[in-house]
Amino acid sequence: MMTDELQELRRRLVVGRKNDGRSVYDTQAKAELVALCLQPGASVSRLARECGVNANQVSRWLREHGHVRRPRVPVAPVAQVSSPPSAFMAVPVMQTTATPADGSAAMHLQARLPNGVAFDLRGVDARHAGHLIEALGRLRCSGSTKA
Template identity: 65%
Template sequence: MTDDLEDLKRRLVVGHKSDGRSVYDEAAKSQLVALCLQPGASVSRLARECGVNANQVGRWLREHGHGGRARKAVASVVPASAAFVAVPVPPASPIAVRSCDDIVAVMDVQARLPNGVAIDLRGVQLRHVGEVIEALGRLRCSASTKD
């Protein structure tokens, strides 16, 4: 655990109620919420390292207007029904020659699924690109599997 996270853990709980529930410092709660909103941050890991239940941190995220999950902002950028995200592809050599009489068009296909999986296929024949895209479109994938 980093020193900053250790310091946050020390400052987070400021006391206990008579029924045993913890009383939390508002500034430390806000700092933990900010950490949870960082790209690649795991809410459950940060909660565990700070000694707080992940559901409690989720509640703080909702209270701070973040819908309970740090990655909801990412999910709202890419609609759940969208199977693909636009990925810029640098131009490549579009034609490969097998023989003098047989010219076959090939291309590179790159796709990034909403759950963060990147697919990079090199040298796909143009006649197969449609089949590849259809197969990728049939994959069951949601942004919620990125954790």
């Protein structure tokens, strides 16, 4: 369901068309959409769809605003156990930078759940990572997501 804020953003986003049919976007509206995409739990593809923009275009804007993808860090697979599957699993944590004095730290987390769902969280504030993982553990997954 689209909120009034997103409807207003969608209305302001496209300010014209080029001769070849491509859209011309408002700089301020693009920055607002990028900011919305950076909110915890935000879906770039959902926000792009609701604003009438291709998700790849929004991903490009994220990169242009300095939110670049960092190289993947390989994570060792967790050994399979015979006990019932849990929503949580052991994840090795590697600290690559010093934590700032204010206690905040961005982290990157990659995981593959027993049901085949994989996720990659980049630049997540370490203070909020536990809430994100807990929320992901409560999500239901269809059988079509199994590897």
